[in-house]
Amino acid sequence: MPEQPRSEIVDRLFADLPQVHTELGNPEGGVWRTDRPCYEFIADHCEPRSRTLETGLGLSTMLFVLLGAEHTCVAPWTSEIDGLLLHCRERGIATDRLTLIQGFSDEVLPTLQPTELDLFFIDGGHGFPTPMLDWYYGAGRLRRGGMLVIDDIHLPAVQLLLDFLDVDPRWQCVGKTRKWAAYERRGEGTLREDHLGQGFLKRREQSERASD
Ligand SMILES: C[S@@+](CC[C@H](N)C(=O)[O-])C[C@H]1O[C@@H](n2cnc3c(N)ncnc32)[C@H](O)[C@@H]1O
Incomplete structure (x- = not known):
């Protein structure tokens, strides 16, 4: 059977929003979500x-399901997890390639098998240092050329992560709006590293001093 065009999958996603956050007090309605171009980017790279x-978890999780990716999602609340599974079940949408893990990412991510990833989307807890912990435990599993997508980049803790990625040559920004950003990984393996491997931070400090 020919694959469905990605744009049609994103259209299908927006035509039937999974109402998974009604109980969690989402002011924007029944599901937390980001801008459509972010989902289009994910669809194009998945x-x-x-x-x-x-x-x-949110509209993005539904997108990964519709794309048929072998997808793992970490989210803390039973109501959102059950809501997504019910949404799929009621429509006969297969979830056999979806693994939903209930918990906070700082506790769950270090326990996962370190299998290689093609794409990692950071959009869980947005308080310091959660985005950095997500990046450390999740993005270290990205293959060379894999995609890191980050939402809510206007938030202070997320901005700190971007400050680092933007000077590290092993992360190439390949898409950005005011709301989200995407980076291609130019390295591989664990992100555990001593400061000696991060000379680019020193160079930034020196150029800032020179411009004072
Ligand atoms: C903005 S919503 C995600 C929206 C979704 N990515 C999308 O684009 O449709 C934030 C999600 O992060 C979850 N969350 C909050 N703190 C978390 C944490 N520490 N670890 C994992 N998930 C967390 C919330 O329960 C919610 O599912």
Whole structure:
């Protein structure tokens, strides 16, 4: 059977929003979500054979399901997890390639098998240091050329993470709006590293001093 065009999958996503956050006091309605171009970016970089991970659950989780990715999602609340599964069940949408893990990402991510990822979406807890912890435990599993997508980049803790990524040559920004950003990984393996491997931070400090 020919694959459904990605734009049609995103259209289908927006035509039937999973109402999974009604109980969690979402002021924007029944599901937390980001801008459509972010989902289009994900759809363009994700195939049925892709292995993907995200922190936080929402419209994005539904997108990964519709794309047929082998997807893992970490989210803390039973109501959102049950809501998404019910939404799929009522429509006969298969979830056999979806793994939903209830918990906070700082506790769950270090326990996961370190299998290689094609795409990782950070959109769970947005308070310091959660985005950095998500990045450390999740993005270290990205293959070279894999995609890191980050939402809510206007928030202070997320901005701190971007400050680092934007000077590290092993992360190439390949998409950005005021709301979200995407980076291609130019390195591989664990993100555990001593300061000696981060000379680019020193160079930034020196150029800032020179401009004072
Ligand atoms: C903005 S919503 C995610 C929206 C979704 N990514 C989308 O684009 O449709 C934030 C999600 O993060 C979850 N969350 C909050 N704190 C978290 C944490 N520490 N670890 C994992 N998920 C968390 C919330 O329960 C919610 O599911």
